Amino acid sequence: xxxxxxxxxxxxxxxxxxxxxxxxxxxxxxxxxxxxxxxxxxxxxxxxxxxxxxxxxxxxxxxxxx
Numbered sequence: 001x002x003x004x005x006x007x008x009x010x011x012x013x014x015x016x017x018x019x020x021x022x023x024x025x026x027x028x029x030x031x032x033x034x035x036x037x038x039x040x041x042x043x044x045x046x047x048x049x050x051x052x053x054x055x056x057x058x059x060x061x062x063x064x065x066x
Contacts, residue, residue, distance in 0.1 A: 003064035005057070025053075025060060 005025050006013060031052040039049035046059040 001064050002066045003060055025057065 003025070004018065008016075031054045032050045034048075035050070037049065040047060040058050043049065046056070046062065048055045048057065
């Protein structure tokens with residue numbers, strides 16, 4: 001699986017015409033920066049403790065090939 005992490009609108013992303021759109025993550029500008037708490041490693045593996053659009057980013061990164 002190819003993982004594409006971006007902050008583009010759907011229209012901007014579609015305009016890129018990327019052939020392999022296996023996965024796209026779009027947080028619509030509503031996400032918090034990593035706080036470095038390691039909760040995603042220790043308390044809830046693969047899931048960020050911050051409940052936003054990128055909450056499951058760790059799991060997606062772990063499953064991606066590219």
